Amino acid sequence: xxxxxxxxxxxxxxxxxxxxxxxxxxxxxxxxxxxxxxxxxxxxxxxxxxxxxxxxxxxxxxxxxxxxxxxxxxxxxxxxxxxxxxxxxxxxxxxxxxxxxxxxxxxxxxxxxxxxxxxxxxxxxxxxxxxxxxxxxxxxxxxxxxxxxxxxxxxxxxxxxxxxxxxxxxxxxxxxxxxxxxxxxxxxxxxxxxxxxxxxxxxxxxxxxxxxxxxxxxxxxxxxxxxxxxxxxxxxxxxxxxxxxxxxxxxxxxxxxxxxxxxxxxxxxxxxxxxxxxxxxxxxxxxxxxxxxxxxxxxxxxxxxxxxxxxxxxxxxxxxxxxxxxxxxxxxxxxxxxxxxxxxxxxxxxxxxxxxxxxxxxxxxxxxxxxxxxxxxxxxxxxxxxxxxxxxxxxxxxxxxxxxxxxxxxxxxxxxxxxxxxxxxxxxxxxxxxxxxxxxxxxxxxxxxxxxxxxxxxxxxxxxxxxxxxxxxxxxxxxxxxxxxxxxxxxxxxxxxxxxxxxxxxxxxxxxxxxxxxxxxxxxxxxxxxxxxxxxxxxxxxxxxxxxxxxxxxxxxxxxxxxxxxxxxxxxxxxxxxxxxxxxxxxxxxxxxxxxxxxxxxxxxxxxx
Numbered sequence: 334x335x336x337x338x339x340x341x342x343x344x345x346x347x348x349x350x351x352x353x354x355x356x357x358x359x360x361x362x363x364x365x366x367x368x369x370x371x372x373x374x375x376x377x378x379x380x381x382x383x384x385x386x387x388x389x390x391x392x393x394x395x396x397x398x399x400x401x402x403x404x405x406x407x408x409x410x411x412x413x414x415x416x417x418x419x420x421x422x423x424x425x426x427x428x429x430x431x432x433x434x435x436x437x438x439x440x441x442x443x444x445x446x447x448x449x450x451x452x453x454x455x456x457x458x459x460x461x462x463x464x465x466x467x468x469x470x471x472x473x474x475x476x477x478x479x480x481x482x483x484x485x486x487x488x489x490x491x492x493x494x495x496x497x498x499x500x501x502x503x504x505x506x507x508x509x510x511x512x513x514x515x516x517x518x519x520x521x522x523x524x525x526x527x528x529x530x531x532x533x534x535x536x537x538x539x540x541x542x543x544x545x546x547x548x549x550x551x552x553x554x555x556x557x558x559x560x561x562x563x564x565x566x567x568x569x570x571x572x573x574x575x576x577x578x579x580x581x582x583x584x585x586x587x588x589x590x591x592x593x594x595x596x597x598x599x600x601x602x603x604x605x606x607x608x609x610x611x612x613x614x615x616x617x618x619x620x621x622x623x624x625x626x627x628x629x630x631x632x633x634x635x636x637x638x639x640x641x642x643x644x645x646x647x648x649x650x651x652x653x654x655x656x657x658x659x660x661x662x663x664x665x666x667x668x669x670x671x672x673x674x675x676x677x678x679x680x681x682x683x684x685x686x687x688x689x690x691x692x693x694x695x696x697x698x699x700x701x702x703x704x705x706x707x708x709x710x711x712x713x714x715x716x717x718x719x720x721x722x723x724x725x726x727x728x729x730x731x732x733x734x735x736x737x738x739x740x741x742x743x744x745x746x747x748x749x750x751x752x753x754x755x756x757x758x759x760x761x762x763x764x765x766x767x768x769x770x771x772x773x774x775x776x777x778x779x780x781x782x783x784x785x786x787x788x789x790x791x792x793x794x795x796x797x798x799x800x801x802x803x804x805x806x807x808x809x810x811x812x813x814x815x816x817x818x819x820x821x822x823x824x825x826x827x828x829x830x831x832x833x834x835x836x837x838x839x840x841x842x843x844x845x846x847x848x849x850x851x852x853x854x855x856x857x858x859x860x861x862x863x864x865x866x867x868x869x870x871x872x873x874x875x876x877x878x879x880x881x882x883x884x885x886x887x888x889x890x891x892x893x894x895x896x897x898x899x900x901x902x903x904x905x906x907x908x909x910x911x912x913x914x915x916x917x918x919x920x921x922x923x924x925x926x927x928x929x930x931x932x933x934x935x936x937x938x939x940x941x942x
Contacts, residue, residue: 364430374717380455408927410544413444417472419808419837424471437635440740448548451519463735464699481515489942496935499526531928567595613639633667655685671747680704693721729765749799773817782808808837830856850877892921908939
């Protein structure tokens with residue numbers, strides 16, 4: 334196969350086709366076109382909707398059991414934050430169809446307030462892609478992607494689940510497409526009393542732990558000309574979380590949030606170039622009630638207006654140039670927080686040069702300059718190389734410089750906000766080694782991250798917490814993964830196992846960072862015979878410190894949790910399944926004082942039309 338034909342195959346996923354007829358042959362449109370490019374140079378773990386249903390409770394469960402991320406959760410369904418490779422939640426970027434959706438207030442995403450059942454693909458990328466996805470993408474990125482198919486006619490499905498603790502989860506999806514038009518709609522509603530008990534942990538009862546979530550996705554695409562397509566997607570989310578209290582006479586609190594995200598894309602695609610122009614609007618609203626029987630005690634509204642252009646051009650069959658420009662207006666107004674009608678303009682210009690030396694060797698170099706109002710930002714650089722050394726060994730090198738600018742809470746929260754904060758800066762390096770042996774893929778990725786001017790909230794002399802640029806942090810370790818799939822007759826066996834060694838050190842105190850386990854293991858094994866499917870999954874976390882002094886007495890003890898499920902499909906349309914979570918009744922916590930449930934169950938029905 335010559336280089337030009339190989340490029341046709343490589344870039345067909347995101348629409349830059351080099352066919353002689355200059356005719357688009359794609360049947361699937363992906364809103365995040367950059368993700369297909371990222372996969373050419375970086376290791377990306379993809380979680381399919383079918384795999385996500387194994388942990389349908391929330392996104393926290395999915396990431397905990399199916400990725401290297403450590404998830405810190407204040408009880409099932411409550412406030413939840415991620416840690417990638419020993420970094421903080423603010424250094425993890427959540428990306429919705431190519432748009433960074435981290436909160437402008439907190440600078441992070443609350444994992445349990447990010448719906449995931451309406452997405453067609455969930456991608457997890459360890460390490461920086463900040464040149465593409467912006468501020469905060471230091472430890473890694475979580476991508477929630479939608480796609481639209483053409484020439485598929487009408488399809489629909491319904492998923493309904495009943496689980497322990499009076500939990501109900503319902504999801505419906507419908508789509509229609511012909512040669513020029515594609516449309517998709519989905520809706521999800523889940524609720525739970527969430528009143529589980531863990532007697533072995535100080536007779537813990539998850540009092541006031543109920544939650545409910547409603548989510549709608551609607552998207553459409555129309556091919557207005559042979560080389561032009563308009564696409565649109567909108568998501569609406571409404572969440573209600575009650576925060577657990579330890580005793581019945583404690584005042585009960587809750588948190589409500591409403592999010593709106595909409596994206597319009599004009600895609601111009603010819604044989605040598607493609608250009609995607611995006612206009613997006615995202616809005617976050619939240620209200621906190623320090624007494625559920627009283628009016629809200631605090632809250633806020635954040636609005637982001639985003640324009641983004643992605644230009645991609647083949648100089649020759651081997652050289653490709655990609656220029657990405659973006660401009661945002663970030664607005665926020667708080668209630669009882671000291672944040673009063675603040676606004677910030679943010680822009681960036683990035684360039685990526687790709688060279689395809691052979692079918693087995695390719696390189697990518699990136700440069701980016703951010704323009705953040707009232708801040709001086711560094712020039713960001715990145716380099717990636719991917720080499721299929723032999724048919725059984727692949728070598729992948731990535732190096733990057735990234736940064737994160739302060740959030741609105743960091744700057745304006747009263748009392749405590751600090752207008753003199755500097756952005757965080759990070760340097761990182763990883764080296765992926767992938768071996769293919771007897772049908773199995775074994776991946777070993779050592780990595781190193783160094784962060785300066787870490788933004789941390791610490792007690793001040795005034796008696797309240799305030800953010801300051803304090804630490805230099807060094808994080809290093811190893812990500813490893815074992816993947817195997819075998820088909821024999823009507824039997825299919827699929828295995829995905831991962832192990833992470835992470836050491837994240839405050840270079841000033843020489844102490845380990847909080848909530849960064851030294852060891853984490855996750856594993857999923859699937860077996861299918863004809864129409865019957867079985868799976869088991871496990872997750873192990875080593876000793877995890879909950880303070881900055883490495884106190885053994887306060888640390889979370891190591892734990893191993895295993896789940897299992899079975900499902901049968903009948904008449905090609907009806908699937909009935911059941912799951913058992915925490916089979917061995919393990920007593921465990923991901924956040925101090927908030928145990929997660931012991932053994933619990935669910936049954937579900939899925940119907941395809």
